[in-house]
Amino acid sequence: MMSRRFADFTVGRCFVSRSHTIDAAEIVEFARQFDPQAAHLDEQTSGENLLGGLAASGWQTAAISMRLFVETMEVTGGIIGRAVDELRWPVAVRPGDTLRVEIEIIEARLSKSLTGFGIMRYRSLTKNQHDVVVQSFVATALLPATASDMP
Amino acid sequence: MMSRRFADFTVGRCFVSRSHTIDAAEIVEFARQFDPQAAHLDEQTSGENLLGGLAASGWQTAAISMRLFVETMEVTGGIIGRAVDELRWPVAVRPGDTLRVEIEIIEARLSKSLTGFGIMRYRSLTKNQHDVVVQSFVATALLPATASDMP
Numbered sequence: 001m002m003s004r005r006f007a008d009f010t011v012g013r014c015f016v017s018r019s020h021t022i023d024a025a026e027i028v029e030f031a032r033q034f035d036p037q038a039a040h041l042d043e044q045t046s047g048e049n050l051l052g053g054l055a056a057s058g059w060q061t062a063a064i065s066m067r068l069f070v071e072t073m074e075v076t077g078g079i080i081g082r083a084v085d086e087l088r089w090p091v092a093v094r095p096g097d098t099l100r101v102e103i104e105i106i107e108a109r110l111s112k113s114l115t116g117f118g119i120m121r122y123r124s125l126t127k128n129q130h131d132v133v134v135q136s137f138v139a140t141a142l143l144p145a146t147a148s149d150m151p
Numbered sequence: 152m153m154s155r156r157f158a159d160f161t162v163g164r165c166f167v168s169r170s171h172t173i174d175a176a177e178i179v180e181f182a183r184q185f186d187p188q189a190a191h192l193d194e195q196t197s198g199e200n201l202l203g204g205l206a207a208s209g210w211q212t213a214a215i216s217m218r219l220f221v222e223t224m225e226v227t228g229g230i231i232g233r234a235v236d237e238l239r240w241p242v243a244v245r246p247g248d249t250l251r252v253e254i255e256i257i258e259a260r261l262s263k264s265l266t267g268f269g270i271m272r273y274r275s276l277t278k279n280q281h282d283v284v285v286q287s288f289v290a291t292a293l294l295p296a297t298a299s300d301m302p
Contacts, residue, residue: 027163028155028266030214033214033218034214034215035214035217035218035221036218036221036222037229037230039229041229050231051231052222055219058232059210059213059214059217059231060183060208060214061187062213063184063186063210063211063214064185066185066186066210067184067185067187070186070187070188073186076248078188080190080202081209081240082239082240083237083239083240084235084238084239085166085236085237085238086234086236086272087234087235087236088235089232089233089234090232097239099206121203
């Protein structure tokens with residue numbers, strides 16, 4: 001675990017996570033804690049809600065996607081998100097959906113202001129079992145790096 | 152609860168949430184589930200990490216901010232986020248920090264494509280007890296609305 005370095009994240013490289021199947025109990029538990037709205041809480045009444053049935057909070061999809069990202073990237077010394085742009089939830093995540101994350105590196109450079117760190121930009125797609133994108137964003141993150149890591 | 156309608160969210164109106172104090176156990180519990188990296192997991196070793204000590208996952212700050220948002224806005228029929236832009240975590244969230252959310256409505260209009268719904272854009276700032284912004288974003292959300300809700 002945690003065995004990849006900055007030099008491994010070259011522009012254009014793609015990573016695919018394992019899959020995670022989300023169930024109704026998990027959706028409701030997260031919603032009780034962080035997003036207590038009918039659409040995320042109750043299978044009985046949520047047929048009448050905005051999402052037409054029980055669906056995960058977008059922030060739960062984001063949190064699960066982070067888990068899959070961390071496990072997949074295995075960054076030595078850790079990786080810290082600084083900025084996320086164009087975060088979208090185009091399709092609802094339903095109980096029983098199987099999610100995976102696809103990461104593409106779009107930029108990798110040494111930080112000018114923070115010695116010993118690299119800045120990486122990547123596109124993150126979370127897809128369901130039908131290959132439909134349920135979440136997308138572009139992120140900027142910081143990770144340990146030195147000049148010797150650069151190509 | 153859940154007593155505000157689309158017509159209540161006029162452009163320029165601001166809402167301030169209650170406060171939530173985050174503790175170390177809460178940071179570690181969220182990290183174990185969703186962001187298992189040293190900076191978010193371990194008070195002992197995380198002094199050596201990217202964040203210089205135990206700090207909350209940005210996605211935990213986002214989830215807590217959603218909770219405070221939902222409680223504060225009390226939207227009849229619920230409110231569903233579709234897009235988040237310019238999500239930033241400029242300053243680390245530490246154990247003992249007291250967070251609150253400030254919301255400003257920046258756009259409110261009826262949806263052209265979805266009858267019975269309004270589209271609201273708002274700026275969300277999460278601040279700590281020193282009035283320092285620890286998270287910011289601009290969101291676009293969908294909520295029930297009809298022409299009679301418009302000014």
